[in-house]
Amino acid sequence: MSSTILAIELAYWQQTGLRALLGLVGVLLPAGILVYLFLFKMMSFMQSRLGPMEAGPYGSLQLLAEVGKFFQKEDLIPAAADRVVFKMAPFVVLISTFLLVLVIPAGPDLWFIDIDTGIFLALAVSSISVIGILMAGWASASKYSLIGGLRAAGQLVAYELPLVLAVMGVVIQAGTLNVQGIVMAQASGEIFGWGGIGNPFILTQFVGFAIFLIAVQAELTQPPFDMPVAESELVTGYLTEYSGLRFLMFFIGEFATAGIFSALAATMFLGGWYVPGLDPTDNLFNVIGPLVLIGKMVLVAFLIFWFRFTYPRFREDQLQQLAWKFLIPLSLVNIVATGILKVVF
């Protein structure tokens, strides 16, 4: 949010309050959309079920019911747990999510922070969740949690690299780390001199897009990369001992991060809040930009959840091999190719 939005002058405290509120919306809205659309409905349709149908039209109020259920549950802490760390862990995971949402612009003037190292910040803060997960795994004083936490740490560190390297291609092509700049570069881009739809980077960075999605899937510890929470072996890994509100926090963290990473992918590869045919500086985008972004986010998230509900999970060694032997070399090749082509054209 710039200091003036739609030409309304706001005091500092008003701005801060508004930002905090919108940050909350920015975290909860994607989580809610993804849980309802994909976890409740798409998963059910794929498995020849209907999913929730009773609460509200087509079960749309089921989410509220679920949240209400979590609120009522007792906040259990194992006797042997490290209480302070155990209680802190969900917050650390959520903080990473809240910091991540800051960098994504939803319109030409709709952003929380506009810094020149936006993408860099996003990738840096997304790693904070690893610490939260490790804390949860260690503090639970449960063997399942411990194994899950360690697996998560190994996995997230391994997939941090392809995630960063996949983004490098976009950064090279856009010539900036600024997220708003990346959107603008796509909006004002041209495909061999034809500027009809701008130049969404997915056309040139399709390899980067694929690697980014795979790495995001792994960062979210979703199937096929859900070794840390493998419910058939580790019960639910580092989440095993959590109940009630603290479990809900992890849950929101997971789905909100899925949504925000999808939005980030949409921003970097699909043009973000921009739709072709309009002037990117048009004030109209401050209104329809968020909607466009949510639409694109749902598109990307569809891919993520499609894999999630279809694939069995990788084994730990196969998962590491995929990262180190395949994704990282491929993304390095992608960077080199992008660099060469950038110089040539």
Next chain:
Amino acid sequence: MTDVSNRNQLAYIAAQASDARVNVEFETEGMTLNLGPQHPATHGTLRVIVKLDGERVLRADPMMGYMHRGYEKLAEVRTYPQVTTLVNRIDWLGSFANEVPFILAAERLMEVEAPPRAQWIRTILFELSRIANVILFLGDMGVQLGAVTPVFFAFRDREFVLNQIEAVTGGRFHPNFDRIGGLKDDIPKGWTEETTGVLGRIRTFCDEMEDLVTGNEIFQARPRGIGVIPAEVGLAYGLSGANIRGSGVDWDLRRDGGVGLAHDQVDWKVWTHPDGDSFSRYWVRLQEVREACGIIEQLLGGIPSGPVMAKVPRIIKVPAGEAYVETENPLGVMGYYVVSKGDLVPFRVKIRSASFSNISITPWVLEGAYVPDVVSILASLYFILGDIDR
């Protein structure tokens, strides 16, 4: 004790203690993980105590008995027709198949034989319960490997099979339909056509499994080459059913057993796989579901006419003697050793259930495996807890 020896002893203890402390600092300690009795992977109350070094299994001990219901003892105070009610619950997914070997053993003791029509319908129901049992395994294998969707397909399509079993027997899970000398009732009108339709659905389900699970790259990568059981080891541990056929042993009691079922009347094939790993066990089961569809289809085409019940007295007293009959049940070989003293109740019933023998290989096969593989190996051995504990 003298002073000197006392001092020596103290010195020795001190040396040991200091030595132990050094060792504690440099050696890592293994971790004991308790899989079960309440655990999502064991679909029941099996407990596997796994000693781990990192994620590698040093030793795995299956602990059973959490669901022991004492059926062998209970059978001694039930009349022969009442025993089928009990044994229904042994392998609860393919429950009709549990009744068949017991009834066959009792028939052998009484020297009666079921009429051909009863034998054919028995075989059809036997194979239907095999399908109902094994397609759930096909879905469950996906769940154990982390794919949630296949099991819903399995439950969806199993329902059609259960409906057909229910249409004949009146019970979805516990038919209690087999009688000494035949069957309780004939099949209802129009049942054969309906069943043919259901078999089409099951075939479609098998194709879906091929696409969704078998054809999946990750699934291809996961269970291949783990949990390898060579044929001789498998035989030594008493494995049976698809577990041993997955190791390349061509042994199927439906073909080799020669008991009173109609399998020899139709044309079918025993599937084996040479690898002996988890994948081959899965693959063999998938083929067996298809094969069972073929068997049922052929049997439905030529059910002989006649009664479904032989002439047996109303109050069944089994002559003194012993009989052991085993059949190829969905989980493997299931046998009943029935000893009669010429009474209303059996003197002793020993139940040889397939899963009990199949699970006995777990310490051997799990040694050196990794935790993720423990689950997929256990899943591929496919046991039902009721079948282990009885």
